[in-house]
Amino acid sequence: MNALSQTSTIVKYSQVKKSYGDLEVIKGIDLSIAPGEKVALIGPSGSGKTTLGRMLMTLEEPTGGTIQVDGQLLWHEEKNGRFVRAGEKHLHRMRERIGMVFQHFNLFPHMNVLDNVASAPRKVLKLHKREAKERAEAMLAKVGLADKIDVYPSQLSGGQKQRVAIARALVMNPKVMVFDEVTSALDPELVGEVLEVIKDIARQGDMAMMLITHEMDFARDVADRVVFGADGRIVEEGPPKEIFENPKSDRLQSFLGRFR
Amino acid sequence: MNAPWMEFVPLLWEGLKVTAEVAFLAAIAALALSGASGLCRVSKYRTVQWAAKTYTELFRGIPLLVLLIWVYFALPFAGLELPKLAAAVLAIGLNYGAFGSEIVRSSIEAVPAGQREAGIALNFTPAQRMLYLILPQALPRMLPPFGNLLIELVKATSLIYFITLSDLTYQAMILRNNFLPWTPHIFGLLLILYFLLSVVITVVVKWLERRLTEGRV
Numbered sequence: 001m002n003a004l005s006q007t008s009t010i011v012k013y014s015q016v017k018k019s020y021g022d023l024e025v026i027k028g029i030d031l032s033i034a035p036g037e038k039v040a041l042i043g044p045s046g047s048g049k050t051t052l053g054r055m056l057m058t059l060e061e062p063t064g065g066t067i068q069v070d071g072q073l074l075w076h077e078e079k080n081g082r083f084v085r086a087g088e089k090h091l092h093r094m095r096e097r098i099g100m101v102f103q104h105f106n107l108f109p110h111m112n113v114l115d116n117v118a119s120a121p122r123k124v125l126k127l128h129k130r131e132a133k134e135r136a137e138a139m140l141a142k143v144g145l146a147d148k149i150d151v152y153p154s155q156l157s158g159g160q161k162q163r164v165a166i167a168r169a170l171v172m173n174p175k176v177m178v179f180d181e182v183t184s185a186l187d188p189e190l191v192g193e194v195l196e197v198i199k200d201i202a203r204q205g206d207m208a209m210m211l212i213t214h215e216m217d218f219a220r221d222v223a224d225r226v227v228f229g230a231d232g233r234i235v236e237e238g239p240p241k242e243i244f245e246n247p248k249s250d251r252l253q254s255f256l257g258r259f260r
Numbered sequence: 261m262n263a264p265w266m267e268f269v270p271l272l273w274e275g276l277k278v279t280a281e282v283a284f285l286a287a288i289a290a291l292a293l294s295g296a297s298g299l300c301r302v303s304k305y306r307t308v309q310w311a312a313k314t315y316t317e318l319f320r321g322i323p324l325l326v327l328l329i330w331v332y333f334a335l336p337f338a339g340l341e342l343p344k345l346a347a348a349v350l351a352i353g354l355n356y357g358a359f360g361s362e363i364v365r366s367s368i369e370a371v372p373a374g375q376r377e378a379g380i381a382l383n384f385t386p387a388q389r390m391l392y393l394i395l396p397q398a399l400p401r402m403l404p405p406f407g408n409l410l411i412e413l414v415k416a417t418s419l420i421y422f423i424t425l426s427d428l429t430y431q432a433m434i435l436r437n438n439f440l441p442w443t444p445h446i447f448g449l450l451l452i453l454y455f456l457l458s459v460v461i462t463v464v465v466k467w468l469e470r471r472l473t474e475g476r477v
């Protein structure tokens with residue numbers, strides 16, 4: 001595994017497959033993401049974008065192939081010279097580098113905004129209470145919610161909820177973060193504020209991002225590279241300019257046609 | 261002629277104390293068993309799940325009275341002779357713990373899957389997820405059904421009269437023997453006392469519910 005740790009990839013999918021029963025939804029994907037790289041994942045509904053992100057977040061176990069994060073296998077660990085299925089301890093170590101923002105926010109309804117963001121630094125990173133609070137407050141200020149720290153999630157708008165969720169994931173300082181259609185559940189007039197926050201993070205950050213999205217303008221703006229997938233395979237990938245202005249495959253052409 | 265109310269009070273008071281004692285101890289046993297076996301039901305280990313499920317199905321299916329006389333009259337033949345109080349607490353606890361187990365399991369499972377996933381994404385350990393994320397949301401859901409269960413449990417303590425524990429019901433039967441013409445009065449008082457006990461439980465549970473969901477809207 002030595003060679004791997006020297007390569008400049010933070011995430012590397014190799015021949016990854018995923019089946020639910022008889023249904024194969026990911027059919028052998030190879031995809032690498034460089035440290036700090038912003039990769040937009042686009043494709044029709046049901047093509048497997050969410051599944052790809054969830055396998056990286058360790059929410060879904062691949063049924064074939066390997067995923068490496070930061071040069072280490074994610075779903076396998078070495079025991080007595082052999083690679084076996086990863087145990088909870090290994091996954092816990094690996095998750096330090098990975099974060100995710102969900103389509104439906106998944107905020108903790110029993111905690112106020114501050115605790116939503118501060119609880120993981122406190123319990124997982126074992127920071128002192130005051131330091132966890134300071135970090136959470138700084139992160140909430142960054143997403144423009146410094147004045148909402150005492151409020152419970154049910155009192156927030158969708159856009160505000162999603163910004164809290166972004167702050168909650170960011171505060172753990174992951175090396176790669178999955179954004180799974182984070183604006184799809186929002187009213188149209190709230191989409192902008194959330195996309196602005198993400199663009200802001202993308203501009204400043206050395207954090208790699210996997211941006212699953214149906215917002216083509218956003219993908220063009222933020223992504224270093226766009227990956228178009230269909231039916232569990234990658235069909236075409238390249239710089240945003242190439243993908244959007246000069247799509248090669250028929251599938252991508254007809255997919256993009258729907259957004260014009 | 262007026263009913264000799266003052267003659268009833270001391271005996272009923274003694275009975276009430278026994279009923280309250282048995283109900284209190286049995287409730288603790290039932291809650292402990294509910295929590296333990298409810299958590300086992302959502303364990304990731306199949307054998308643990310299976311053991312808890314077996315307990316639940318078994319003790320839900322046995323009538324409490326049968327369980328009670330089993331523990332008190334049959335166990336001594338196997339060399340285990342329990343005092344009346346312990347026998348009553350054990351039987352009621354096992355029976356109501358089986359129902360409570362279902363409440364705990366279903367309340368935990370009712371917490372949306374996204375909560376667990378958010379916990380994984382933030383790298384909480386499985387125990388931390390349960391303790392800080394799932395249980396705080398499951399507990400308020402459990403309270404109303406547990407309130408009902410406790411009221412059922414208090415009423416069920418009237419069965420311990422069959423193993424001759426001198427609870428409220430037992431004392432009322434004694435009083436009735438001595439004051440036969442006042443049977444309706446004595447049993448009327450009995451009704452009111454059980455009812456008051458259940459009112460107390462309802463009030464406490466409502467208060468707890470409010471405490472637990474404070475702040476959240």
Ligand SMILES: Nc1ncnc2c1ncn2[C@@H]1O[C@H](COP(=O)(O)OP(=O)(O)OP(=O)(O)O)[C@@H](O)[C@H]1O
Nearest residue numbers: 020023025043044045046047048049050051052181
């Ligand atoms: N838990 C599951 N069990 C069975 N099938 C599943 C499960 N999760 C996803 N699928 C199936 O896998 C396929 C890919 O789903 P996925 O959610 O990854 O697609 P997607 O590209 O994110 O779609 P969308 O754009 O609609 O979000 C779909 O056909 C879906 O029905």
Ligand SMILES: [Mg+2]
Nearest residue numbers: 049050051181
């Ligand atoms: Mg999806």
